[in-house]
Amino acid sequence: MALCRYLPVPSDRMGVIWSLLTIKESVVLEYGPAGTTHFSMGLFSNLGIDQENQLFTTHLDEEDVVMGDSSRLVSAVKEIDENLKPKVIFVIASSISSMIGTDVLGICNTIRDEVDAKIIVFTEGGLKGDYSIGIESVYNKLFKDLPLPLVEVEKNEKSFNILGASMGEYRIDSDVEEIKRMMGESFGMHINCSMCTETSITDVEKIASADINIVLSFEALEGAKYLEEKYGIPYVYVLPYGYSATMKWLKAISEKLDRKINPIVMKRLMGKNMPLAMRKMYAGMMSDFVDSSYIFANYDKLCGLSDFMEELGITKNHLVCKHSLKRVTKLKLPKLDKLEYYEKEKDRLDVLASMKESYVLADDISKHLMDKSNTFVKISHPIMDTSIVAKHLPLMGERGADYILEHL
Amino acid sequence: MDGNKILADLKKLSEIENIKDVKQLTSALFPGTHCPLMGAVLVARGIKDSMVLLVGTDECAYYTKKMTIGSKDFGGLTGRCASVIVDSKDITFGSSEKITAAFHELIAEKKPSCVFLVSTCVIEIIGDDIDSIAYSLWDETSIPVLPVHTEHFKCVNHIPGIERTISVCSELMKKEECDGSVNILGQRSGDFRSTEVYKILNAEDVKIGMMLPCGCDVEEIKNAAKAKVNIVVNSTALKLAKTMKRKFDIPYVEFQRFADPEKIYIAYKLLFEKLDKALPKSIEEKYANTCAFVQERKSKLENVKFIYGNTPFIPFELVSYMSKLDMQAMLMQISTYTSEDQEYANTIGEKYNPYVTKSANIAPLQYVYDVLKPDLYLGHEFPARLMKKGIAIVHTDRASSMLGFEVTEFLIQAFVKAAAQSKQYKENIKNGIM
Numbered sequence: 001m002a003l004c005r006y007l008p009v010p011s012d013r014m015g016v017i018w019s020l021l022t023i024k025e026s027v028v029l030e031y032g033p034a035g036t037t038h039f040s041m042g043l044f045s046n047l048g049i050d051q052e053n054q055l056f057t058t059h060l061d062e063e064d065v066v067m068g069d070s071s072r073l074v075s076a077v078k079e080i081d082e083n084l085k086p087k088v089i090f091v092i093a094s095s096i097s098s099m100i101g102t103d104v105l106g107i108c109n110t111i112r113d114e115v116d117a118k119i120i121v122f123t124e125g126g127l128k129g130d131y132s133i134g135i136e137s138v139y140n141k142l143f144k145d146l147p148l149p150l151v152e153v154e155k156n157e158k159s160f161n162i163l164g165a166s167m168g169e170y171r172i173d174s175d176v177e178e179i180k181r182m183m184g185e186s187f188g189m190h191i192n193c194s195m196c197t198e199t200s201i202t203d204v205e206k207i208a209s210a211d212i213n214i215v216l217s218f219e220a221l222e223g224a225k226y227l228e229e230k231y232g233i234p235y236v237y238v239l240p241y242g243y244s245a246t247m248k249w250l251k252a253i254s255e256k257l258d259r260k261i262n263p264i265v266m267k268r269l270m271g272k273n274m275p276l277a278m279r280k281m282y283a284g285m286m287s288d289f290v291d292s293s294y295i296f297a298n299y300d301k302l303c304g305l306s307d308f309m310e311e312l313g314i315t316k317n318h319l320v321c322k323h324s325l326k327r328v329t330k331l332k333l334p335k336l337d338k339l340e341y342y343e344k345e346k347d348r349l350d351v352l353a354s355m356k357e358s359y360v361l362a363d364d365i366s367k368h369l370m371d372k373s374n375t376f377v378k379i380s381h382p383i384m385d386t387s388i389v390a391k392h393l394p395l396m397g398e399r400g401a402d403y404i405l406e407h408l
Numbered sequence: 409m410d411g412n413k414i415l416a417d418l419k420k421l422s423e424i425e426n427i428k429d430v431k432q433l434t435s436a437l438f439p440g441t442h443c444p445l446m447g448a449v450l451v452a453r454g455i456k457d458s459m460v461l462l463v464g465t466d467e468c469a470y471y472t473k474k475m476t477i478g479s480k481d482f483g484g485l486t487g488r489c490a491s492v493i494v495d496s497k498d499i500t501f502g503s504s505e506k507i508t509a510a511f512h513e514l515i516a517e518k519k520p521s522c523v524f525l526v527s528t529c530v531i532e533i534i535g536d537d538i539d540s541i542a543y544s545l546w547d548e549t550s551i552p553v554l555p556v557h558t559e560h561f562k563c564v565n566h567i568p569g570i571e572r573t574i575s576v577c578s579e580l581m582k583k584e585e586c587d588g589s590v591n592i593l594g595q596r597s598g599d600f601r602s603t604e605v606y607k608i609l610n611a612e613d614v615k616i617g618m619m620l621p622c623g624c625d626v627e628e629i630k631n632a633a634k635a636k637v638n639i640v641v642n643s644t645a646l647k648l649a650k651t652m653k654r655k656f657d658i659p660y661v662e663f664q665r666f667a668d669p670e671k672i673y674i675a676y677k678l679l680f681e682k683l684d685k686a687l688p689k690s691i692e693e694k695y696a697n698t699c700a701f702v703q704e705r706k707s708k709l710e711n712v713k714f715i716y717g718n719t720p721f722i723p724f725e726l727v728s729y730m731s732k733l734d735m736q737a738m739l740m741q742i743s744t745y746t747s748e749d750q751e752y753a754n755t756i757g758e759k760y761n762p763y764v765t766k767s768a769n770i771a772p773l774q775y776v777y778d779v780l781k782p783d784l785y786l787g788h789e790f791p792a793r794l795m796k797k798g799i800a801i802v803h804t805d806r807a808s809s810m811l812g813f814e815v816t817e818f819l820i821q822a823f824v825k826a827a828a829q830s831k832q833y834k835e836n837i838k839n840g841i842m
Contacts, residue, residue: 002510004491008466033560035443039471056436076436083409127496
C-alpha cells in the first residue's frame with residue numbers, strides 16, 4: 001500500500017510557505033531548486049495567495065550540493081534586503097538543503113548584521129511531517145523562537161486577533177469575514193490582525209494591542225497561550241460550526257471580555273437553532289433519514305462539523321483527519337478517540353468507498369471517487385471543479401451554518 | 409531596484425563564450441525555471457498507454473499530480489500519474505522496497521503498457537539505484553519500466569527531463585523491416601498533422617510513423633524502427649535520433665521550427681534527399697511566396713526594439729533572423745548556449761549587441777524595461793503591466809502547431825501586429841489615456 005494515486009498530504013514546508021506568503025512587508029526566499037518554486041505557483045494561486053515580489057528562490061545547482069557552496073543564499077538575502085527593503089525575510093530550507101545538512105540558520109546568522117531586514121529561518125525541508133506541523137511552526141517561530149519586536153503599543157480598543165486561519169482551508173477568506181461580521185455585530189469589535197490570511201509585519205508587531213485572540217485551529221494554540229502569558233491577551237478556542245456552537249463561541253468571548261453579547265444576535269441564532277431540535281426528533285421517525293456521514297477535514301473542522309452533524313441527528317460519522325494526529329495527541333485535545341487518520345491513501349479510500357447513501361463532507365477528490373448515492377458538500381481543499389470567488393460564503397458562524405444546512 | 413545597476417552586471421552577446429558567462433538578472437529568482445520532472449511528465453502525457461510513477465517528496469508528487477489532474481491527455485484525476493512518497497525513513501534506509509510495492513499495486517490496478525519510473529532530487533542525492541530497480545521490475549513483470557532521472561540541481565531547466573524521457577524510449581524499440589515511413593521526433597505540443605510539413609509529406613504519399621512524444625502509443629514506439637527517415641523537429645529528440653541511427657541505421661533530418669525561410673528551404677531539401685524523392689515544386693513556390701511576403705512587410709519592422717523571453721522557437725535562430733529584418737534585440741533571456749548558437753550569435757553581432765541573461769526571472773525585468781524601453785516582448789509576461797510601459801507582447805504559442813514556411817508568415821504577422829500595438833500604447837501614454 002505504498003502507492004499514492006491522487007494528491008498526497010501537503011508537506012510541512014508547503015504549510016509554512018502558504019502561511020508566510022500572506023504576511024505583507026515580508027519576502028519568502030526558498031533555498032532549494034527553482035523548479036519547486038515554479039511548480040508551487042499553481043497551488044498558491046488556487047489558494048488565492050498573491051506571490052508577486054514576495055516569493056523568490058535561490059535555486060541550487062550541483063556545485064552547491066557537492067561543494068556546499070552557499071554563496072547564492074547570502075547574495076540573494078542581501079539583494080532582497082537592498083532592493084525590496086522588506087521588514088522580514090523568511091528563509092525556507094528545502095529537502096535538498098536539509099538532506100545535505102546545510103546549516104541555513106548558521107549561514108543566516110553570519111549576515112544578520114549586514115542587512116536591515118530581520119531574517120527568520122524555517123528549517124522544515126518537507127521531511128518533518130505534514131502541512132499542519134508547518135503551520136504550527138509558523139506561529140511558534142513568529143511569537144516564540146525568534147520573536148519579532150512585538151511592540152508595546154497603545155491598546156487598540158475593542159479589537160481582536162484571529163489566529164489559526166490558514167489559506168490551506170477551503171473558504172477561509174469567507175470564514176474570516178464571517179468572524180469579523182459577527183464580532184462587529186455582537187460586540188462592536190474590529191479586527192486587529194488576522195493570521196495567516198491577510199496581514200502584514202506591522203500588524204503582527206502590533207498583535208499585543210488587541211483585547212482577545214480568537215483561535216481557529218489547534219496549530220495556533222501554543223502561540224495564543226504564549227501571547228496570553230507574555231502580554232495578558234486572553235484567547236478563546238471554540239470553533240463556531242453550527243448555530244449552537246456559534247452561540248457557545250460568543251458566550252466564551254463574552255465571559256473572557258466581560259462584555260455583553262448583542263441580544264439581537266443571540267435571539268436570531270436561537271431562532272435558527274430551534275428547528276434543528278425538531279429535525280433531530282423527526283429523524284428517528286423517518287425511514288429514509290440519512291444518519292451517516294464521512295467528513296474529511298482538518299482536526300478543528302472535523303470536531304466542529306461532527307458536533308453540528310450530531311445536532312442534526314446525523315450520528316454515524318466517519319471523522320477522517322487530513323493530517324497526522326501526532327500533535328493533536330501530544331496536546332491532549334478532545335475527541336481524539338473519535339477521529340480516524342490513515343497514513344495509507346488506500347485505507348482512507350476504502351472507508352470512502354464503503355459509504356453509501358450518506359453525507360460526504362470533503363474535498364473534490366472524494367466527490368469524484370465516492371459512490372454516487374451519497375450527498376456531497378465541499379468543505380475541504382483540494383478543489384478541482386470550481387474556483388473560489390466569494391468571500392461571503394463561510395462554513396463557520398451563522399452564515400456557515402445556513403450554508404451547510406442548505407446543502408444537507 | 410535599479411535597472412541600470414542590474415544591466416551593469418550583465419554581459420553583452422559579444423562577451424559570451426559559454427553559458428557560464430551568462431548571469432542571472434538577480435540572485436533571488438522568481439519564478440525560476442521549470443524542473444526536469446515537469447519535462448518528463450510533459451513527454452509521458454503524449455504516450456497514450458504509458459504511466460508515470462514518480463518517486464519523490466510529497467511536494468514534488470503534489471505539484472505533479474495537480475498538473476496532470478487538469479489534463480485530459482493524462483486522464484484527469486484517475487489518470488496516468490501516480491507516485492511513491494519518500495519520507496525520512498526511506499531516505500535513511502532506501503526506497504527500493506517501497507517502489508517495488510507501489511509498482512505492483514500500480515500494475516494490478518492500471519495495467520499500463522509501459523511505466524516511466526521517474527526519480528527526483530531526493531532519490532538522486534541518496535543514490536538509490538533507480539535504473540536497477542526499473543530493469544529488475546521489467547524483468548520480473550515483462551512490463552517495460554523505463555528509468556528517468558529528473559534531479560533539478562544537475563540541470564538548468566525542464567528540457568533535460570524532456571530529452572531523457574524521449575531518449576529512454578529507444579529501449580522499447582527493436583529492429584524492423586523498413587516500411588518507408590517517417591517518424592516525427594520531438595514535437596510535444598500541437599498536432600503534427602496540422603502542420604505544413606505534414607500536408608506536403610501527405611501529398612507526396614509519405615507515410616507517417618511514430619510521433620514521439622506528442623501523440624503515440626507504446627506499440628508505435630516499439631515499431632519505430634520501421635521508418636526510413638527520422639524528422640527531428642526539436643533538439644530534445646536529437647539524442648534519440650542519433651541512437652536510432654546507431655542501432656537501426658535510420659538517417660535523420662533536423663527540421664526544427666525555424667523562423668528563417670532559408671533554413672526551412674534547406675531543411676526541406678535535405679528531407680527529400682533522405683527520402684530519395686525529388687523536391688516538390690510546391691516547396692519552391694512556398695519559398696518564393698514567403699520571401700515576397702516578408703519583403704512586403706519588412707519596412708514595418710525596421711528598428712523595432714525587442715526583448716527575447718521564451719518562445720517555442722530556437723532562441724538564437726529566431727533572434728538572428730529578426731536581426732536580418734533589422735529588428736533590434738536589446739536583451740536575450742536564454743538557458744543554454746551551444747556551438748550551434750555561436751553561428752547565429754555571429755549573425756546577430758553583425759548589427760546588434762544585446763545584453764544576455766538567464767531566463768525565468770521576470771520579477772527584476774520590470775526595472776530593466778524602464779532603461780531599455782523596448783517595443784516588443786517575446787514570451788510570457790503580464791500584458792497589462794507591459795502595456796503601461798508601451799510594450800506589446802508577441803504571442804507565439806500558436807506556432808507550436810506549425811512547421812515549415814507557415815512559421816515565418818505567422819511570425820511576421822505577429823511582429824507587425826505587436827509593433828502597431830506598441831505604437832498605439834506609447835501614443836496612449838503620451839496622451840495620458842493609459
